[in-house]
Amino acid sequence: MKRCLLSLAVMAALGGCSLIPDYQRPEAPVAAAWETGDQASSSTALVGWKAFFKDPELQQLIAIALENNRDLRVAALNVEANRALYGIQRAEVYPQVDINGDGSRMRLPADLADGNDSMITSQYSATVDVSWELDLFGRISSLREQALQEFLASDEARRGVQISLVANVANTYFTWQADQALLEVTQETLKTYEESLALTNRSYEVGVASSLELSQARSAVQSARVSLAQYRRFVAQDRNALTALLGQAAPRLPAQSASLNQIMVAEVPVGLPSEVLYQRPDILQAEYELRAVNASIGAAKAAFFPSISLTGAGGSASSDLDGLFDSGSEYWSFTPSISVPIFRAGALKASLDYAEVIKNQQVAQYEGAIQTAFQEVADGLVARDTYVEQVTAQRALLETSEDYYRLAERRYRTGIDSYLTLLDAQRQLFEVRQGVVTDRLSQLISEVNLFKALGGGWYAEEPPEQREPEA
Structure with missing residues (x-):
């Protein structure tokens, strides 16, 4: 009896044996830093979404979306499902x-x-x-490790959905603000066109203006009315998009948009090394999936024993x-x-070969995810630098166009120039005012996308310490 118990104890001790290959993180197939002209910083911490987005109304919308969005809810439930699967596999050890x-x-x-x-x-x-x-050769423990890594991967997938949700709410909110501003610009332009039409009509009645000039004035008014209907539709559709993201009816938004010239977002840190990509949820998800496949190789090897x-x-x-x-x-x-196992007609060898091929495939996907992330950040850094110049130039052009319009209107009223010159000035001013709004919107969206590309937005306040996920 004692010999039997001793044998069982030895077998149980041998249960710690594992055939899982030693995991080595693949080297990142990207440069150590981005070509931004800034020196890499030793700090890789990013601010949370509450600190990044300065608009209180936007913060409220993001909080509602994180509470009610259905896609995020599905992702969270998927994490719980994988947690349960891991619990089932872990119980097999006992x-x-x-x-x-x-x-x-x-x-x-x-x-x-x-x-x-x-x-x-x-x-x-x-x-x-x-x-x-x-579990003398680690088959069960390998399957347990695989289930653990798959659970962790699902949690990173949830974080990815959360980051995308935060960015989508912000971009939709900024788009609503821009469309609201464009609606206001169109309303003001329509009023100007209608005043010009009234003036041209009086000039036509006394024989000063031609029928061509009167037709051009009417055409300008109708064109502005078309744009007015278009932007009213855009504003309503933006609200519908916010409602879908929030998972409930959007709270009442102000009738007038906040100025897009305000500081809407915090500045994203510059000079970050490319290692910051390792905190992106899609990169972490790919690595956990790679670890899961690596563990499955251990289970495939143990099947030979x-x-x-x-x-x-x-x-x-x-x-x-x-x-x-x-x-x-x-x-x-x-x-x-x-x-x-004595004779399985090559099935065990084929299973091992399959697991190793899947691992190589997962390595390629992991490296591809890093390359995609690196490109997204590089594009965001370039966009940030160039949009600053573009918006500044567009605002300078606006000042010039306003001077041109005032001069053309004065010369038309005094009879020096024809209505064609005034109409050209009006159209140019309208287009430039639209360009200022759309360029500012593109700048804000690029800042949000850069924040998302760097892996920010999955926490509200200060970044938590590097966690050891618990199953």
């Missing part, structure tokens, strides 16, 4: 214990009974069943229910078994 109770009564007819009379037999039992597969299972049962049995637990009614059984 012995399985069940308690069963059985009872039966049987009547035998006289011709089947030993005697000449019919008889009734009874049997009752209470049993504790124990079964345990000894014997599997040993221990099954035992013990309890009490009696033909009388009252005597089920009386002295002498005890019984037990112990059934160890071993399964040694």
Whole structure:
């Protein structure tokens, strides 16, 4: 008996053996830093979304979306599902214990009974069943590690959905502000066109303006009315888009948009090294998936070795229910078994080859994710630098266009220039005012996309310390 217990202890100790290959993170196939002209900083911390977005109304919308958005809810439930799967796989390491109770009564007819009379037999039992597969070569632990990594990958997928949600809410909100501003610009331009039409109509009645000039003035008014209807539609559709992202009716937004010239977002840190990409959820998700595939190789290797299972049962049995637990009614059984793979027609080798191919595929996907992330950040850094110049130039052009319009209007009223010159000045001013709004919107969206590309936006306040996820 002592020798048997010693053997079991040795087998259990050997259960720590693992055939999972040592994991080595693939080298990032990108440069150490971006070509922005800034020296790489040793700090890679990013601010949370509450600190990045300065508009209180936008902060309120983001908080509502994080609470109610259905896509984020599905991603969170997927994490819980993978947590449960990991719990199932983790339980395989431990012995399985069940308690069963059985009872039966049987009547035998006289011709089947030993005697000449019919008889009734009874049997009752209470049993504790124990079964345990000894994980000598790490098959079960490899599958447990695979399930753990898949759970962690699903959590990073949830973070990715959250970051995308924060960015989408911000971009939709800024688009609504821009369309609202464009609507206001169009309303003011329409008023100007209508005043010019009234002036041209009076000049036409006294024979100063031609019918061509009157037709041009009417055309300008109708064109502005077309744009007015278009921007009213855009504003309404922007609100509908916000409602879909929030998962509930959007709160009442102000009738007049906030000025896009205000400081709407914080400045994203410059000079960050490319290692900051490792905190992006899609990169972490790809790495966890790579680790899961790496663990599956250990399980595929362990399948080549014997599997040993221990099954035992013990309890009490009696033909009388009252005597089920009386002295002498005890019984037990112990059934160890071993399964040694001999001939599987190459199935085990094919399974191992498949796992290794999937790992190589996952490595390529991981490297591709890093390259995509690097490009997104590089594009965002270039956009940030160039949009500053573009918006500044567009505002300078606006000042020039306003001077041109004032001069053309004065010269038209005094009869020096024709209406064609005034119409050209009006159209140019309208287009430039639109350009100022759309360029500012593009600048804000590029800042949000850069913040998203760097992996920001998945926490509200200060960044938490590097976590060790708990399953």
